Amino acid sequence: MKYEVYVEKNLPSLEGKLFLVTGANSGLGYSACKTFLAKGAAVIMACRNLKKAENAKNKLLELFPNGKIDIVPFDQADKASINELPKHLEKYEHIDALILNAGIFHPGKNLFTKDGYSLTVGTNFIGMYFAVEALKDQIKAGKFKRLVLVSSIVSHQGRSRHYEKYFKQEHRSSFKQYAVSKRMILEYGLYLSNELYGQVEVTLCHPGLASTNIVGGEATTFSKRFQHLGKKFMHKFGNSADKSSLCLVEAAIKSPANLGYFYPKHFFHIRGIPKEKRLHLNEKRYARLLKSLSHL
Numbered sequence: 001m002k003y004e005v006y007v008e009k010n011l012p013s014l015e016g017k018l019f020l021v022t023g024a025n026s027g028l029g030y031s032a033c034k035t036f037l038a039k040g041a042a043v044i045m046a047c048r049n050l051k052k053a054e055n056a057k058n059k060l061l062e063l064f065p066n067g068k069i070d071i072v073p074f075d076q077a078d079k080a081s082i083n084e085l086p087k088h089l090e091k092y093e094h095i096d097a098l099i100l101n102a103g104i105f106h107p108g109k110n111l112f113t114k115d116g117y118s119l120t121v122g123t124n125f126i127g128m129y130f131a132v133e134a135l136k137d138q139i140k141a142g143k144f145k146r147l148v149l150v151s152s153i154v155s156h157q158g159r160s161r162h163y164e165k166y167f168k169q170e171h172r173s174s175f176k177q178y179a180v181s182k183r184m185i186l187e188y189g190l191y192l193s194n195e196l197y198g199q200v201e202v203t204l205c206h207p208g209l210a211s212t213n214i215v216g217g218e219a220t221t222f223s224k225r226f227q228h229l230g231k232k233f234m235h236k237f238g239n240s241a242d243k244s245s246l247c248l249v250e251a252a253i254k255s256p257a258n259l260g261y262f263y264p265k266h267f268f269h270i271r272g273i274p275k276e277k278r279l280h281l282n283e284k285r286y287a288r289l290l291k292s293l294s295h296l
């Protein structure tokens with residue numbers, strides 16, 4: 001089914017709702033905002049590069065001239081910026097879903113976040129974890145109806161007995177770093193759904209394979225040729241960014257919610273419209289992660 005048809009036929013009106021998306025200036029985050037706006041919702045784009053965010057906002061306003069779009073600064077690789085997020089959100093009484101989407105797939109070695117964590121794990125997981133921690137008071141006060149965590153199909157290749165060894169050193173390949181970061185996100189989602197039960201709904205998703213800027217982000221060291229081939233590959237075998245972002249959107253709006261896991265339905269779950277399954281909560285599934293978190 002085409003993206004446009006899915007949006008028209010399968011998604012309800014979202015008039016009056018408000019969604020906050022991290023990493024919203026590009027790829028899946030941008031497409032999710034587009035879909036929310038198409039259904040009448042308002043969006044807050046949380047982005048590290050305000051110029052890119054303004055450009056993305058203007059593109060969205062061309063599509064939806066009456067769209068309600070705010071931008072808040074948010075760098076998931078910088079704890080000081082992360083800790084400012086609650087302040088930027090004070091003026092919003094209620095947010096229907098916070099979609100924790102920002103992430104990188106970075107090939108460089110020995111690159112670190114502002115706080116000295118290895119760049120991929122530090123951005124994708126640790127920064128996201130710090131953001132949720134920073135927002136805990138607002139979450140507990142009921143500001144958010146739902147949290148959506150964006151993992152990846154490669155998360156099953158990221159299991160580790162000691163996640164903490166990935167925190168400060170660029171261990172192993174960039175692929176392993178990425179897979180570990182996405183595994184931690186999955187396990188953290190399970191943990192949060194338990195810890196915050198009754199205070200916020202938690203859903204997870206993975207977008208399969210989507211043609212985005214993930215292999216060509218801001219600080220990439222992939223060659224231009226690799227970036228070009230990567231995008232072509234993702235385009236041929238995966239979904240468009242718009243279509244994959246439907247997994248994020250469904251994870252943000254569909255009921256019943258807690259522990260729903262949304263991912264593409266077809267071709268080994270890398271393409272197609274969203275499918276949902278229920279994850280089972282078992283504390284053993286995140287016990288190792290919790291031990292590792294004590295190292296932060």
Ligand SMILES: NC(=O)c1ccc[n+]([C@@H]2O[C@H](COP(=O)([O-])OP(=O)(O)OC[C@H]3O[C@@H](n4cnc5c(N)ncnc54)[C@H](OP(=O)(O)O)[C@@H]3O)[C@@H](O)[C@H]2O)c1
Pocket residue numbers: 022023024025026027028029046047048049052074075076077078101102103104105123150151152153206207208209210211212213214215216217218234
């Ligand atoms: N594309 C896929 O096939 C695929 C598959 C599985 C999972 N995912 C996940 O989907 C999410 C979105 O990725 P995408 O494919 O849409 O890639 P993308 O087009 O590169 O978008 C990533 C977004 O995250 C933002 N971001 C990166 N580092 C950030 C930071 N430190 N602080 C705040 N924002 C930051 C980027 O901002 P800048 O523009 O400033 O860099 C951009 O807006 C990621 O978590 C990724 O791991 C993607």
